[in-house]
Amino acid sequence: MAETTTAERNEAAAEIWVSGTEAPEVSEWMAASTDEGAQEMGRRETPDRAVEQRGARVVDDWVIDDAVADDERMMVNMGPQHPSTHGVLRLNLELEGEIVRRIKPVIGYLHTGMEKTAETLTFLQGPTNVTRMDYLAPLHNELCYSLAVEKLLGVDIPPRAQAIRVLMTELNRVSSHLVATATNGMDIGALSMMMYGFRERELILAFFEKTTGLRMNHNYIRPGGVAADLPDGWEDDVEEILDRIPKAMEDYEDLLKENSIWKGRTKGIGIITAEECLAYGITGPTLRAAGVDWDLRRSQPYSGIESYDFDVVTGRRGDVYDRYRVRIGEMLQSLRIVRQAAETMPRGDYKTGDRKVSPPPRRRINESMEALIHHFKIYTEGFKVPEGETYTAIESPRGELGCYLVSDGGGRPLRMHTRGPSFSNLQALPIMMADSLVADTIACIASLDPVMGDVDR
């Protein structure tokens, strides 16, 4: 093999990355092509960047205070290894003593390229992939993806499948909010709340395991319906959940609702106004806590959720306390929906009868040649989805979870993009955090309830 000089290697490398331009030094093209350091917080000398990073573009409430000498400022990297950054969130903090002057979330530590992976999976395999994005609300991911596929396919979903979907996703909302409340408690120092939240979540996860076979990443809701019918005796399990969780939530209320330390730590902290929420595309409990009455379950109903009776819980001040109250209220509302869904669960098929989309029952394969062909086609090349594109959104526990799906008429999506609510919500951090204390950073992150799997995908 011929010896190559460094310059030649650089040139070859540069051609891969920035073809058509002059080959720069290795370090430069590395930096340019890998975005290394591009996410870091900018210097104060560039006021434009600084203003932007303060989130002051929207509502200009920031007064530059130059009185503090530079050596009073300290840059702290909070995360990606930190006990309460909810996974691998990294924050660039500029501190003056205990006061956070600027904050910049840095993301990407959990990026696994799921959107790209989706292009290599058939539409039926898709839910396996998307379910891992927002791992606290896997069923919502699956539902969103399935709804998008079904919209392109134009299939009708039987009523029982729809009711099961509503039942399961609303239970999932409760379990997700339980984790949010639990970790919110823990991050503010109420350690028992952490255990209590996870204790009740366990009930729901046990039911999920019984129904889907797994505690999370279920791959249960699929295009065409759900993977399996509800298990025998599911009414009793749901009844127990409906019975025990509201009781347990009374305990949480005793522990936190009127606790003066809790109120002192959360009231008036991390305020974000409705105007800022709308400007940044912030959705979910954060938006509703700011007083905006917006819930996709009501404004763009899916899976027949409009036939159930529920209220949209809103807050008033948009602070950490209101977000906590909204989550508590939403859990009760979700349980209300679950009760109605369980009581009015229709009989019938749990997946569509369209054999081009949903595989035939196992015993039909032995009897019918057509069934065998359908089975074979679905599990080898997948079903074909007509050409087109769609954006379908549902209300996940964290906000608007959207799925943009493009099909070129084949068995796999041409392009799939997910609008992760955590990603948009995370933008709120710099606005919320203006001139607050380090301890409030943690409270704010916890109240946003970001799931890094949802942010980075």
Place this chain on the structure above:
Amino acid sequence: MDWIDVLLVVARVVAVFALLMGVCTLLVWFERKVVADMQNRVGPDRAGPWGILQTVADGVKLFFKEQVTPRKVELGLYLAAPMLAAVPAFLMFMVVPFGRPFTITLGGEERLVPLQGADLNVGLLYVLAMSSVAVYAVVLAGWSSGSKYPLLGGVRATAQAISYEAAMGLSLVPVVLFTGSMRISEIVAAQSSTLTFLGWNIGFPAWNVVVLAPSFLIFTISAVAETNRAPFDLVEAEQEIVGGFHTEYSGLRFALFFLAEYINMFTMSALAVTLFFGGWSGPAWDGVLPAAVSALLPTVWFFVKVLVFLFIFVWLRATLPRLRYDQLMTLGWKRLIPSSLVWLFFIGGALAVRRFGLPWS
């Protein structure tokens, strides 16, 4: 004072040291078990019966672990800080009496053995001094680690300790005024009788807490803050500043901080009991029970009372969220210190009236 007296002093000190080590071992286990119960968990249950040897196992593990020294540390202070934390913790308990003094005949003469490391005539001042020294350990550990989170922890410790030291000192002044002594054995003795109300002996022990309840409240709050326990554990707030001052410590050095924290918790409970709840005083039924049992009963009372306080410490931790830095300062400077000053003024006035009569009479 002959050599037997010297031996007795040494024996007492060693006994107190051994007591503290044993108590600390049990206390960690006790806390973990109680918190586990409150949080619907099992808690440690592997090492020994009911997991009672868990702390021993943890201690042995920490003893053999590598002690990582980061590159940026100020080595001298970094090494000194853990010892500076542990030594005052042990010293502070030396003045707390944990049982009734007894006499023993050795070398042909009767000798009085107080169940106490040393009975200083400035006992209370000594306690305050020792708790102040302990703060240096946290501050120096935070600063010398050469790391950012410990630095924040160290800064928090400085502010917190100064504020609550003042509140605690002020809450103890009424006790001194009321009993007229700083010697802790005398404070205990002053509480061993029963209470007289309007000329009636109501049979309730004359504990300081009855008269000095506000002092007791302030002392308890300050004691929790002084020992950096929840809800005042900002110094090591795991969720905010990772581990605070002990982030960069590992192995035995970390174990010393850990040890100091639990010993301080025990000492503060013991002080609360001694200053406000009559210490070891309690019915001993002399003459009814065998002499040995009567001699031991006060110690039992002492530990029972302390256990109640330790339970409260643990209970607080399992229940309350953590205060924020500025809220902690507000509580200390705007609530505790003014109210203890007002209370001190009031109790001083009342005592003066009791002794000298009303100024116009």
